[in-house]
Amino acid sequence: MSTLLGRPAGLVGAVLVTAVAVIAITAPWIAPYNPLLVDLADKLAMPSAAHWMGTDQAGRDILSRVLWGARPSLSVGLLAVAIGLIGGITIGLTAAYTRGLWEQVAMRAMDALASIPLLIWAIAIVGIVGVGPLPIGPWRLPNESKIVLLVGILYIPSLARVTYGGALVEFRADYVRARRMQGAGRLAVMLSDVLPNCLSPVIVQATLLIAVGIVVEASLSFVGLGVEPPNPSWGNMLADARNFIFTGEWWTFVFPGLAISLSVIGFNLLGDALRDTLDPRKAARTGQLVA
Amino acid sequence: MPLLELDRIVKTFELERRVLPRLFGRRRQLHAVNGVSLSVDRGSVLGLVGESGCGKSTLAQIILRLEPATSGTVRFDGADISALDGRALHPFRRRIQMVFQDSTASLNPRKSVRRVLAESLGLAGVPRGARTGDSVALLEQVGLGADFLSRFPHELSGGQRQRVAVARALAMRPELLVADEPVSSLDVSLQAQILRLLMELRDSLGLTMIFISHDLALVHHLCSEVAVMNAGVVVEHGKTADVLGKPCHEYTRRLLDSVPRGRVQGADASSST
C-alpha cells in the first residue's frame, strides 16, 4: 500500500476517490441547502457567498446538488462492479477450469455481449423496458437498482475475460500441478492457488469500470433514462444546463461536469497505479538486483 | 517386483485441430511417446536422457497421471494406475511426487514456505498441531533452517526455491520422486548443491527416483541406470556405467560427444586448443 501512495498518480487518484466517497456518504450533513428546494426568486444566480456554485434555473443550490449527485454516481459505479465481479470471476474461473463445452458456451456468450458497446446496450435496454420501476412478479424494482443490475450484467464479459485469461495461465502452472499431484481438491486449488494469482488484473479492471459506471449513469441521466428529476444527479444536472451553454450561465454546467471528470480521473489514476503495484513479478523485481 | 513398470506407452497429439478436416480423415498426429517400456526397481535411480522434444517430459506427465496415455499401461507397485480416475487414483497420487525444472513457476508466489509445507503435510494426513514441527524437519532435511518458514518464493534464490520444492515433495513421504530437469536452470555451483542433496536423499531415504536430464555428466553422478530417448523411443537402456562407457547406439555417442571438453578431461581440457 505504501508503494501505491508513493507514486504521484496513485496518490492523486487515492485522494480524489476518497474525496468522492466521503462526499457521497456525508452529503446530507455537509450540503448547505436542501437540493430539491426551489427558489424561483433566486434562479440562475452567479456563484456568491450564499451559493458557492450559484443556482440553477429553478433556483436550487448547485453545490448541494453536486454533493448529493455523488450518491447515484458512486452507488451505480460500486454496486454494478460488485455484480460484475461476482458474475465475471465465477464464469471466468469455471470456464478456465472445465475447458469443455461450458468454456465454449460461456466465453462465446461473453464475446457476443462484449461485441456491442456498453453504453449502447444500456440505452437500448432502458429504452425497451422503460424508465421508472420495473415490475418483476409481485416486486417492483426501483429505477436505480434496475440501472445497477443492468450495468453490472454488462460488466460481466470484460471481468470474465480478464479472469479467464489469467486463470488459464495459472491452471497450467507447475505449482498447480504440484498441488494436484498431492491430491488437493479442485475447489481448494481454484480458490487458494488460482484465484489469488489471477486477481490483480481483475481488481485493476474493476477499478477502471467504476469510472465507466459513473459515466454510464451520467449519460443515462443526461438522456433522461437514469435518475429521475428532480432528484439530483450529475447527469441530469448537465441535461438541465444544456440550454445555458451559450447564454453565459457557465456555473450550471461547469461544476457537475467537473465533478464527473475529477471522479473518473480519480478512479483511472487509481486503477493504473494499482496495475503497477499489484504485479507480483514487479514487486519481486524491485527487491533484487539482476546482474 | 519393480516399483514402476511402463508397458508400451504411446502418446499421440492431434496436430489437426479443425473439426472438418479431421472428419474427412485428415489426421496429422505427433507421436510424442512411441511405445516405451521401462521398469524401475525400488531404490534405484533411473536417468531419463534426451533433448527437448524427445518425449521425456511427456513420459513424466504420463507417469504422474497429469496426462493420460493414448495406449499402454503404467503399473505402480503392481497395480495398473493408467485406467484409474478421480477418487481411485487418490491413494497413488501422494506416492509419486515431482520436482519441476522451473523453480519460480513451481511455487505459488503468494504462499509462504510455511503455508506451502503445511498444506502438503495436511494432504498427507499430518494433524494440524504437528505440521510446524514436521515442516522444520523437512526444511532441515533439504539443507534449510526454520528461519525459512516465513519467507516467500521471491525472497529465495533459485537453489533455495528448488530445495523448498523438494521438501514439498518429501512431505508426502513419496516412494517415487520424478525430477524433471531440476537443475538445468541453475548456476553450476547450485547445480552441484541440488545434485548433492538428491544423492543424500537417495542414500538416506532409499528414495526411488526418475531423474530427467539432458546432461550426461549429471546422470553419471546420480543415476544407477540410464535410458536414452530420441524421437519418442528409448534407443538405449542399461546400467549407467555400461551405457556411458560403451554406448551402442549412434545417438548416445552423439550425446557423449556433445559434453563440453571441460567435463570430460578436467585438467588438460585445453591442451588441444
Next chain:
Amino acid sequence: MALLEVENLGIGFPVGGRMVEVVRGLSFAIEAGEAVGLVGESGSGKSQTALAILRLLTPPGRITRGGIRFDGQDLTHADAAAMRRLRGSAISIVFQDALSGLNPAFSIGTQLIDVIAAHRGLRRHKARDLAVETLALVGIPDPGSRLSQYPHQFSGGMRQRVLIAMAIACRPRLLIADEPTTALDVTVQAQIMRLLADLRRQLGLTLLFITHNLDLMADVCDRAVVLYGGMKMEAAAIGTLFANPLQPYTQALLGCIPRLTDPPGTLAPIEGAAPVPGLLGPGCPFAPRCPRRVDVCDREPPLAVRHGTHDVACWQVASDAVA
C-alpha cells in the same frame, strides 16, 4: 596495445538512495585475435560488464568508475553517435535468447541486409550477396533461399546461427557472446561452440565469451577471467586454470563441475549462497564461504598477486607466495 582494455571498472545501480556496485574495480584486457572467457554465476556482474562495454547499461545503472578503452579509444566518455558507429560494426554482441533477438515480423534476409546496408553503406544487392555469404559461413544450408524465411521457420539452433551471422556480418573486431548456448539442446550447444571456434580461426575474430559454465569455455577460449561478487578472483590461460587453480573460489567452482571421468558421486558443492550485491562488506566477496578464510579477508579487498600471466586476488595465495 590490447584491443580491449577494461581498467578498474565499477558499475552501480542506485538502491534506496545509495549506489550499489555490482561490478567493483574490474580490470582485464583482450589482445587482438584472442578469445577470453568471462566466467561467473548470476550476480557476479558478468553480463553488466558486457553491456557496459557496449554502453548499453539499463538506466539508472551506470559506470561509476574506471575506464574501458577499445583500440585506444575511451568508450566510457564516447558520445552517443560514436557508440552507434562502433556497435554492430566494430563491436557486436550475441545474446542468449535467440528468439527475442530477431523480429518475428520481418524475414531473416530483410533483417540481415538492413544491418549490413546500414553499417557498411552498401547497396542492397551487394548487401544481399554479403548476407548470403555470411549465412553460409555460419553453416546455414542453402542460404540464398532461406533469406526469405521468417524467424519462426528456423529451429532454435538455426536462429542462434542467424544471430551470430548478424553479429559477424560487418566483420566486427570484437564479438561478445553472452551465454549464447544456454537455451539450446546439448548437441546443438556443441555445434554452436564448434561454430564459434571455426569462425575465430577463419575470421581472426577477437572473442569475449560470457558464461556461468567454466567447462563450456574450455572449448573455445584461450584465457578466462573468473568473477565473483563483481570482483576478479583469478585470470589465467584455460589450461593453467584447470590444472593449477590458485584462488579458493576457482578451485571450488571446478569442484562443482560434474565430470564424466570422475567416479560417480564425487562432487563437491560450495556451501552457502551466492552474495547479494549491496550486502557485501569491504572484504573479499567469497570470504563467507571460503575454506581458507582468515581475518584480513573480511576487512580488506583481496590482494592481487601476479605470476606472469596468471592473476590471482587472494590474501592466502599472496602469503603462500611470500612464504
